[in-house]
Amino acid sequence: MVKSIKQINFTMLLGWVSLTLLTVVTFGTLVVVYLKSHNNFNLSATDLKIIKFTAYQAVISATISAILGIFLARALTRKSFMGKSILITILGAPFILPIIVAVLGLISVFGRNGIINRSLELIGIENISIYGLHGIIIANTFFNLPLVSRLLLHGWNSIPAEQIRLAESLGFKKRDIFFLIELPMLRTRLPGIFAVVFLICVSSFSIALTLGGGPKSTTIELAIYQAFRYDFDLSKAANLAVIQFAMCFIITIIVLWTQKTQSFQVSFDRVNVRWTKKNDSFFDWIVISICSIFLIAPLLIIVIEGIFSLHLINSIIFISLIKSILVASGATVLCLFLTFSLANVIVTHNNKNQIKWLMESSAYFIIASSPLVIGTGFFIFLFPVINPVKIVFPITALINAIMAVPFSLRIILPAMQKINQDYGKLSESLGLNGYEKFITLTLPRMKREIGFSIGLISALSIGDLGVITLFSSPQSGTLPMTIYRLMGSYQMEAAKAASFLLLLSCFLIFFLSDKMARSNAKH
Amino acid sequence: MNKLIISLFMFLCTSSFCLSENSTLKVYTYDSFVSDWGPGPIIEKAFEKTCNCDLQLIGAGDGAALLAKILLEGNLTEADVVLGLDTNLITRAKETKLFAKHLKNADLNLPITWNDDTFLPFDWGYFAFVYNSQNIKTVPNNFNDLINEPNLRIVIQDPRSSTPGLGLLMWIKAAYGEESEKIWKGLAPKILTVTKGWSEAYGLFMDGEADLVLSYTTSPAYHIIAENDLTKKAAIFDEGHYMQIEVAAKIATTDQTELADKFLDFMISKKFQSIIPTTNWMYPVINLDDKLDKAFSPPIPKNKSLFFEPITAQKIRKQALSEWLKVLSK
Numbered sequence: 109m110v111k112s113i114k115q116i117n118f119t120m121l122l123g124w125v126s127l128t129l130l131t132v133v134t135f136g137t138l139v140v141v142y143l144k145s146h147n148n149f150n151l152s153a154t155d156l157k158i159i160k161f162t163a164y165q166a167v168i169s170a171t172i173s174a175i176l177g178i179f180l181a182r183a184l185t186r187k188s189f190m191g192k193s194i195l196i197t198i199l200g201a202p203f204i205l206p207i208i209v210a211v212l213g214l215i216s217v218f219g220r221n222g223i224i225n226r227s228l229e230l231i232g233i234e235n236i237s238i239y240g241l242h243g244i245i246i247a248n249t250f251f252n253l254p255l256v257s258r259l260l261l262h263g264w265n266s267i268p269a270e271q272i273r274l275a276e277s278l279g280f281k282k283r284d285i286f287f288l289i290e291l292p293m294l295r296t297r298l299p300g301i302f303a304v305v306f307l308i309c310v311s312s313f314s315i316a317l318t319l320g321g322g323p324k325s326t327t328i329e330l331a332i333y334q335a336f337r338y339d340f341d342l343s344k345a346a347n348l349a350v351i352q353f354a355m356c357f358i359i360t361i362i363v364l365w366t367q368k369t370q371s372f373q374v375s376f377d378r379v380n381v382r383w384t385k386k387n388d389s390f391f392d393w394i395v396i397s398i399c400s401i402f403l404i405a406p407l408l409i410i411v412i413e414g415i416f417s418l419h420l421i422n423s424i425i426f427i428s429l430i431k432s433i434l435v436a437s438g439a440t441v442l443c444l445f446l447t448f449s450l451a452n453v454i455v456t457h458n459n460k461n462q463i464k465w466l467m468e469s470s471a472y473f474i475i476a477s478s479p480l481v482i483g484t485g486f487f488i489f490l491f492p493v494i495n496p497v498k499i500v501f502p503i504t505a506l507i508n509a510i511m512a513v514p515f516s517l518r519i520i521l522p523a524m525q526k527i528n529q530d531y532g533k534l535s536e537s538l539g540l541n542g543y544e545k546f547i548t549l550t551l552p553r554m555k556r557e558i559g560f561s562i563g564l565i566s567a568l569s570i571g572d573l574g575v576i577t578l579f580s581s582p583q584s585g586t587l588p589m590t591i592y593r594l595m596g597s598y599q600m601e602a603a604k605a606a607s608f609l610l611l612l613s614c615f616l617i618f619f620l621s622d623k624m625a626r627s628n629a630k631h
Numbered sequence: 632m633n634k635l636i637i638s639l640f641m642f643l644c645t646s647s648f649c650l651s652e653n654s655t656l657k658v659y660t661y662d663s664f665v666s667d668w669g670p671g672p673i674i675e676k677a678f679e680k681t682c683n684c685d686l687q688l689i690g691a692g693d694g695a696a697l698l699a700k701i702l703l704e705g706n707l708t709e710a711d712v713v714l715g716l717d718t719n720l721i722t723r724a725k726e727t728k729l730f731a732k733h734l735k736n737a738d739l740n741l742p743i744t745w746n747d748d749t750f751l752p753f754d755w756g757y758f759a760f761v762y763n764s765q766n767i768k769t770v771p772n773n774f775n776d777l778i779n780e781p782n783l784r785i786v787i788q789d790p791r792s793s794t795p796g797l798g799l800l801m802w803i804k805a806a807y808g809e810e811s812e813k814i815w816k817g818l819a820p821k822i823l824t825v826t827k828g829w830s831e832a833y834g835l836f837m838d839g840e841a842d843l844v845l846s847y848t849t850s851p852a853y854h855i856i857a858e859n860d861l862t863k864k865a866a867i868f869d870e871g872h873y874m875q876i877e878v879a880a881k882i883a884t885t886d887q888t889e890l891a892d893k894f895l896d897f898m899i900s901k902k903f904q905s906i907i908p909t910t911n912w913m914y915p916v917i918n919l920d921d922k923l924d925k926a927f928s929p930p931i932p933k934n935k936s937l938f939f940e941p942i943t944a945q946k947i948r949k950q951a952l953s954e955w956l957k958v959l960s961k
Contacts, residue, residue: 154953157960220840239824322789322825323959338695338791340702495707596827597662597690598834 119542123453126446127467133510134477137485138353144346144488151347154323155331159351162327165241166309169248173305174298176249177256180399182290183392184257185264195400196261199254202403204564204618206571207251207314208588209607212595213406214238214247214319216413216604223405243319244327248312252305254403263297264290300366307359311352311478314573318592328352332480336578342488349481360476364469407611414608417601425606428590429613431501435586436569436617438505439512443565444558446509447471447516452546454521455528471517479507483575500579504586508569515568516561523557524550559625563618571614587613655685656890658879659708661697661715661794662690663830663911668857670910677906678897684890693828694794694877698724701882705729711887712894714753714879717794718938719801721750721878722945731883733892737899740918742874742936750878753898754913757872757931758798759848759865760785766842773868774803777843778817785821786832786841790952793828794875795845800951801944802873805937811951815958825959848872848928853912855926865928871935877913 151159184192202210218224218238225235236242267289275285313329320330328348335345450467453459486503490496496503527550535545551558573588580589587610594603665671671688678686691700694715701713706729716724724730732748739745745752760777762770771777777785788796803811823841826832836844843866854860879898881891897903904915908923914930915923930936939947 152953154956154960161960219838221838237823322822323956324961326960334791336699336703337692338699338789340699491705495704497704497707497709593662593690595831597666597830598837 119449119452119456119546120459122449123463123467126449127470130446130470130474130510130513133482133506134474137482137489138349138477140485140489141346141349141481144343151351155348155351158326158328158331158348159355161325162310162355165244165248165325165327166306169245169252169309170302170305172245173249173252173256174302176253176395176399177260177301178294178298179395180253180257181260181264183389183395184261186389187392187396189396195396196258198400198404199258201407201615202251202254204567204571204614205251205407206573206588206607206610206614207247207312208318208573208591208595209410209571209611210250210406211247211315211318212591212600212603212607213410214243214250216409217406218243218246239319240322240325241320244312244315244325247315247319248309250403250406251312251315252308253399255308256301256305257399259301260294260297263293267293300363303359303363303366307356307363307475310359311356313478313480314588317573317577318595328355329478329480332478332484333577336484336487342484345484346488349478349484352478353476353481356476356478357473360473363475364472410604410607410611413601413604414611417605418608420599420602420605421609422602425587425590425602425609428585428587429609431584432570432586432588432610433613435501435505435508436566438502439508439569440562440565442506442509443512443516444561446513447520447561448546450513451517451521451524455524468517468521472514474510474514477511479511479572479574480578482507482510483578487578496579500576501586503579504572504576505569507575508572509565512565512568516565519557519561519564520554523554527553555625557625559621559623562625563621566621567614567618570617571610654887654890655687656682656711656887656894657687657689657709658712658714658894659689659691659697659700659710660713661694662692662828663833664688664715665690666830668910670906673906673910674903677902678894681897682890682893686894693788693792693796693830695720695790695797696792696827699792701729702727706884708882708884710882711885711891712879712881714898715794716750716878716880717798718876718878718941719794719797719944719948721747721941723948724880725749729883730880731885731888733881733895735895735899737917739899739916741876741916742930742933743876743938747878747941750880751895751899752876752878752916753903754907754911754916755874755876756847756849756913757874757936758795758802758845759850759867759872760843761836761846761850761863761865762843763836764862764864770864771843771866771868773870774806774814774818777821778814783821783843784823784841785818785843785845786823786835787825787845788829788832789825789827790955793826794877795829795832795847796825797948798873798875799845800955801939801947802937804947804951805873805939806868806870812954812958815955819959819961822959847875847913848931849908849912849914852908852924852926852928856909856924867931869935871937872931873937874931876916 184196215238216222218236220235222238228235238246271289272285275289280288310327311329313327313333316325316327316330317333320326326334328351332345332348332352335341335348450471453467454464483503487496490499531549535541535549540549571588572586573592576586576589577592585593587606591603591606591610594606660671663669665688675686675688689710691697694717697713697715698720701708701710704710708729713730730749733751735751737745737751739752741752741755760771769780771780777783787799790796790800803814807814824835826835829846832844833846835841846865848865848867851863851865854863879895881888881895885891899917901917901919904917905919905922907913907915908927914927
């Protein structure tokens with residue numbers, strides 16, 4: 109008995125340690141930042157414009173992604189064709205796709221010498237510019253359209269076949285089905301999806317960094333970076349960081365509130381056969397073709413041009429890949445530690461509900477914090493003691509780990525809860541508790557989820573171009589940073605080769621860890 | 632006996648060589664300086680021949696971001712020398728007290744007399760808009776032409792991160808004073824994008840994304856000499872052209888004082904200076920007699936040369952910057 113109490117305490121201790129680390133990094137850095145800006149917190153007219161622009165581009169991007177997403181998801185529900193499941197898998201790719209790679213691909217498609225503008229020129233229409241607002245919206249749509257479609261596809265698939273059959277037997281027309289069955293589904297799901305996409309667009313730093321930049325197209329996060337790297341104005345950076353956090357915090361509350369009632373897991377096991385019958389809409393084909401081309405072409409260009417430029421991969425690119433892999437490994441280990449420490453406390457049923465709630469919600473509130481804000485806080489705090497440039501990799505790994513906790517918790521927690529439901533009583537009666545239970549009972553049953561988490565965290569971390577931009581010293585950096593530099597010095601071919609390498613590593617790590625876990629998970 | 636002396640000499644040489652091999656001089660500079668086609672690789676080889684050391688030229692963004700980088704790293708910086716600021720940034724840089732005095736009496740050949748005790752110039756030139764004469768029919772002769780010509784796409788650099796970007800602020804202030812805001816309002820719709828540094832901007836221009844790029848009167852010389860391409864030209868404005876003098880200085884906390892001094896000496900030597908024109912495409916700061924290629928346009932006449940003293944430039948900078956931000960964020 110004494111032994112098991114000790115073990116429970118050990119679980120609790122780890123939970124508290126993780127919670128403290130999360131809080132210090134997310135809120136602690138914010139306090140540091142706020143104290144720094146407190147003396148002269150003011151907003152200039154330019155700052156207000158930056159805030160407006162940030163919200164504006166996010167609203168437009170989220171709206172376009174939502175509208176296109178509705179059409180795409182609806183078309184995919186109603187049509188069945190060869191390669192549909194592949195297309196749906198590809199729709200999941202942008203989630204782990206390094207932003208810098210996508211941006212480079214989008215520039216190749218939408219740039220002045222890209223396919224789109226060359227064809228427009230042939231027809232005699234004026235060019236569209238990939239830089240500034242247009243580019244930011246295109247890139248945001250590229251990343252969020254797939255997300256919206258997948259979530260809505262899930263929504264459509266959740267409509268019971270009986271409802272459709274009933275509607276048909278009652279002689280409903282397409283219009284009636286839309287208004288009476290599909291619209292209510294959209295009405296419950298869309299607000300939450302819209303809020304998530306809005307939040308992603310508000311904090312999409314790398315997109316604004318690479319495609320925005322001019323005073324006309326500066327987001328808050330980009331302005332933090334500029335205050336840091338252009339003016340070295342820490343109090344201005346701190347001012348902006350406070351605003352960014354407030355904005356994201358409010359949106360996060362909305363997101364979590366709208367999601368309370370619905371699960372956010374993505375699964376496509378069941379395709380509703382009913383939908384695919386009696387459908388001759390040509391419009392659906394157009395939607396599917398245009399969206400597929402839009403999502404696949406930029407990646408295809410990177411892959412093809414990357415392969416042809418592979419000879420440009422030099423030692424700098426290679427070393428930065430190794431650094432990226434090291435950072436990603438560190439982030440993965442730390443993130444899993446944090447996730448399991450929190451999850452262990454949350455699933456233990458004799459723990460107080462308040463504590464469980466605290467652990468779970470603080471993990472989910474991480475999505476409100478911005479890596480740039482955290483980075484600024486770290487810098488202000490560490491600057492007098494140590495050159496932050498020297499510890500840029502541990503800091504990056506730490507921040508990447510923490511930013512990935514909400515995702516890995518979403519994967520790990522439900523599985524752990526299920527194990528607890530199935531085996532909880534049994535293990536209790538056997539006196540199996542705490543650490544021992546975790547090792548002998550829980551872990552072996554979670555290989556799939558762990559593999560998926562490892563793949564996800566390392567893929568996210570390996571392609572991240574966030575906080576590293578603040579500190580990285582010249583000629584040292586992760587692979588995304590090196591690609592950004594190559595683009596800056598206009599070595600586009602080398603940038604494409606490096607992007608191909610990054611793309612390859614990202615998907616390889618993701619699929620390998622996922623696959624290995626799946627093949628091991630036979631029990 | 633002779634053999635003994637020679638071998639002894641050789642031994643001393645190698646041992647001293649080994650000793651100084653360990654010393655590394657880190658020079659932070661702007662990106663285009665260290666690029667493959669820039670002066671960096673040649674300068675590195677030339678200096679390493681004379682110093683028996685390892686010269687590391689490290690690109691840290693464009694000129695103005697370079698200063699912010701030094702501020703960010705502060706006393707803990709690894710840099711020994713910073714090369715690539717210009718006169719518009721000198722005063723701000725000196726206020727940080729991160730730079731050491733150079734104590735040199737250089738025999739310089741500049742349009743102005745040089746008397747700064749901290750920074751030494753390494754090249755100079757005039758800002759200008761460069762265009763492709765095959766694409767542009769009517770060449771703008773001044774800022775008003777630039778504003779009134781329809782369908783022109785200009786690419787400029789951010790004055791907060793780039794010295795040419797900052798130079799354009801100064802240029803317009805020097806030419807138009809109080810009316811600078813009006814000029815910026817006119818230019819704003821023509822600006823395709825604002826890049827972080829010169830390299831990105833020039834890359835966009837070369838790629839055909841823009842019709843004009845903010846660069847230097849000496850940029851066409853590159854295309855003539857290196858590519859035998861006579862189509863790239865600098866638009867000469869009747870308001871005159873703002874002068875840029877690029878400078879370098881030693882970091883006060885460096886542990887390589889001697890080597891840093893040696894590098895600064897080398898920087899204004901004939902060797903370094905004769906490399907500059909055909910790699911960095913700027914005028915040298917010493918008299919090279921007639922070694923300058925004919926492709927280089929002669930300097931702008933004195934009465935058309937615009938320039939603010941460092942202290943004046945620093946005073947103007949803040950106001951000009953907020954004006955620029957205000958107009959361009961609309």
